[in-house]
Amino acid sequence: MNLQEHSKVLGDTVDKLSDEASYKQLFHAYRDEEALPSAEVLKEIVDLCRSVLFPGYYGNARINKQTIRFHTGVNVETLHALLSRQIYAGLCFADASCVTCPEEKVFRIAEKHSEEFISNLPEIRAVLATDIEATFNGDPAAQNPGEVIFCYPGFRAIVNYRIAHQLYKQNVPYIPRIIAEMAHSETGIDIHPGARIGHHFSIDHGTGTVIGETSVIGNFVRIFQGVSLAGEKLPPDENGNAIRGVARHPVLEDHVTIYSNATLIGKIRIGKGATICGNVWISEDVPAGAIVQQIVG
Template sequence: MTKLDISKLDLNDLCRFCEDGAEIDEESLNVEINGIMKEILGDYSKGRDIDKMNAFDQPDQGVVVEIINELMMILFPGYYREKAYRTRDTHTKLSVLIEDVMYHLRKQIEVALLYDDQYAGTKKYVRKRAAQKLCLDYFRKIPAIREYLDTDIQAFYDGDPAANSKDEIVLAYPGLYAIAVYRLAHALFELNVPLLPRMMTEYAHRETGVDIHPGATIGKYFFIDHAVGIVVGSTSVIGDHVKLYQGVTIGALSVKEGHKLHGTKRHPTIEDNVTLYAGATVLGGNTVIGEGSVIGGNSFVTKSVEPHTTVTIKTHEMVYDSEGKKTKEDRELEQDAWFYVI
């Protein structure tokens, strides 16, 4: 039976010979595979950012997700089931769960501290002690996080007539989930823990379509309805009783200077009792939306708004044409012109 040297064949030839029942020359196949592997492995030696090889010098993404899941059980013990610990006593189960999360979070913080210049080049035991302190400080914040989340649940219930119960909100609403992960991440951000806060909120972003930077400051009774396409930038300041609807962006006015703007106030301040309807965009570090204001759907705001102001886009005029009054060609021409104007 004929043997194929696959290195000398294109795809069409290979398919034709396979149909003829020819055998592949294993020796030539090995040569091809070895050549490809050598080329790929050689690509790692170019010293670029993408060529980093030591995965153990950075937090484990899978473990971070597990930490989020267990923290959600701690925040909402009556809503998230824990299957690993077999005990009828809820407090015993929660105590074991808290200790487990503390252990894993401490280890991830220890690795994350490698990205803090203060700990660059320090001994492992130094980072371990610092991570332990940070972890303890973090868990002291859990009651305050739960207090804020309780107000968020109330805001969802008060603001959404489609909600049948608060249980439904906790179990089913992606907006509340995104806010919960944000509040967990923000507490770590306030402790200056590198990397982990952003990994947490970006996980929620992938899961829900809601992008809240952990650096944002958000007050109580925060409500996101139809949670998708929401963007809240890192230096945003949002007050109490604020409502956001789908597609809202609270962002930077200009990022042309890129990373040079890091650490500056680039995002708006949204004061108490403000509502931003679907598709609204508010941009700029100097932009303040005053208390009690309403920003209408699809509004594009780059300047401050006085308290108790309503901002809307003037509604386009709707034109209804009876079929018999214009020719088909006239109607198509007007439609083309309208689409062109847009």
């Protein structure tokens, strides 16, 4: 290929890629003050949350009872500043039509979201303490609760979920899903931030576990690797579009156990204390206390 032909191929390709019909659903027009949310900064934010929630395990390892207030104060101030900027970026990105919104107004909204999130950190820590307890008590291989905090992928995914879920409840756009997907990439556990999960929750091993957006999980629930709480496929609306915002995932009542590679699909209810054995497909309600297993023979 000579130079003229080479230039023509590249030029034709640029023309096709620049055609509005090609990119109109894939293009985001920036305002001067706008930036996309940063996965790198959000990782720093999650790490700061871990340092605040589990002092001594993450962040400054030399922290002690005499210095904990100082270190927590520094981390919370840094967290507030970073999170405010990321929420601001998410708000701008989510509202592309708001081309005349004053930057100061949007940033004040972002700061209020950041403050609300930080004010809920004590509650998040309290429920995570129950998740640690459940994980430790449910796994004889765990030597101590610290091992759960520092090493267990299931608990790591739960921490990201608890953080993301709080932001989701505040209607913060994009950021909750990014934080949830960070844990998904790291652990292989996919928990949608919209799922509602009670206290004393544990995921044993966890690789391949999926918990969908409208799943509801009670207290003292334990699930294993490869479990899928999947949404049923709903018919499209009158315009042929997917129906969104309706419950379509399972409800697990308290003290339910689901073993590996079980799939539960649709808006079904698994009764209190039920046990779902491995490698089963469940698409109907299960009564309280029942044991569901494969039929052998």
